[in-house]
Amino acid sequence: VALRELLFEHADERDLTKRKEYEAVGGYASLRKAVGMERQAVIDELLAANVRGRGGAGFPMGRKASFLPKPDESPKPIYLVANADESEPGTFKDREIMLRVPHMFVEGVVIASYAIGAAHAFIYLRGEYLAEFEVMTRALDRARKAGYVGPDVLGSGWGLTVVVHRGAGAYICGEETALLDSLEGRRGQPRTKPPFPAISGLYASPTLINNVETLATVPKILELGGAEYARLGVENSAGTRVFSLSGNVVKGGNYELELGTTLRELIYDIGGGIPDGRELKAIIPGGSSVPVLSADQVDAALDFDSMVEAGTMLGSGAVIVIDDRCCMVQLGLRVAQFYMHESCGKCTPCREGTRWMVQLLRRIEEGEASQDELDVLLNVCDRILGNCLCPLGDAAAMPVASYVVKFRDEYQRHIDEGGCPFGGESSLDGVLAPVDQHHARVRGEIEVPAPA
């Protein structure tokens, strides 16, 4: 199996962070083409491409754009927001897109803004991404100088301002409505939907929100034509995706592949398999929020429908490979600790439920849990599912419940044997989660340094 590079084409042999290099391989030609088209014709190409969102939810981009009112029908300004708050555990693809092909992302932002008639676009960039902020700032500056961004884009009479807004460390701000609250200057907490952002988003105005990878794909769609783009990949999953491969695998990294490639091809042919002669135990195929797959499901294909058939989701395309050294109770605990730490606290089932999950999993791991606590854990997961405003609670409950169901014997052994059968030899043994560090501080176990 070979890489199929649309986004990273030429990025190995050229420095595409430079505007002129990007232009030399056809960069910004799609924008030139777009501003010569009717706005609706650009959206029609996105619809024909059947490109689905690359952030995690997989909603078709063209349909989302179609939900917005037309500029002449909207009494309020229309906004485009690029979601560059990449923070789903296991995912590091948007970062590589921004570092290696920043102009392709900028071009996608400008074309999408033109299509919906936005005069103002925001890139909500993850706060920790300092190098990416620097590269994006420079790329935008060069794009402005060349007239691709600014008061009169390529002499079309249409103007666009692009602002990079930096986050400050909160996973929840990757959720689109929490992101909007954060961008408006509040704590990043999700909103009730409806109204959806397409109708009432940023500053209560119509807003299109798309992930970095989705927007970076837009110039290629216009270059190839939507119908041609739709021929790539498989049915219901058009095009390529940048898969982030990590965990117990020889060659971790980002690999751009046609949708429909199998996990086996990604992990073994491209990733070089499992190191140290260990056995594959489990695979998390779409970031830590999705249900786990067992080793015997390694022939499942990486596309939206196949992942659903396998009982999980394609999510953000982050494939985490887990070998036989990993205790699945410790995995559950570490994943639950993450969501407990990142729960914004707005909805009770998520705020309290993630805490219960952590407590129960710790008791199971330490051999203190009674038999019925295993069912209590599944019951807590069940009570979170579908009962919150945003998917964060579900994102904690679904994977942890899947570990219990798929690896029930291992959970049972912790109870039967009064402790972890790995006896301290698990790869995740004793790993310190930030939430524990915070609690140690609150309990006074860590001394806070005196003000200078």
Add this chain to the structure above:
Amino acid sequence: MAKLYEEIQEVAAQYPSRLSAVMPALRLAQERHGWLPPEAFREVADALELTPAYCQAVASFYDMFHLEPVGRHMVEVCTNVSCALVGAQQVLEAFEVELGVHAGETTEDGEVTLRTVECAGGCGWGTVVAVDHRYREPVHPEDVSGIVKELRGA
């Protein structure tokens, strides 16, 4: 402090609503003070016509805003799943030994704060360690003494 006030006005002008400037303003204030003391909230509030309490409420939501003093240098070790699978805890412990502090603490001389963080987004090249917000990837336990020496010399 007039300069901070003006810098905040400049940032606020980029947004249709001035409230949107609260995060970038807090960032500017933190760059100036090293953390966010009560004075910083008063400055940001003054510049954006908000209350200090509002600014503190926003800041306390986000991990990168420091509500108490931190070291001149920041070492952040990712211990989320992908990094943990390939030995993040061993890297963290190597830093604890080398710096003589636990995760969450600052060295006595106020130079270095060590902490664990959730997924930094470098999963394929774990363990990811951010040193003064610049990613080092991958970091192995044997790399740690070199990084600490570099910080001590800086």
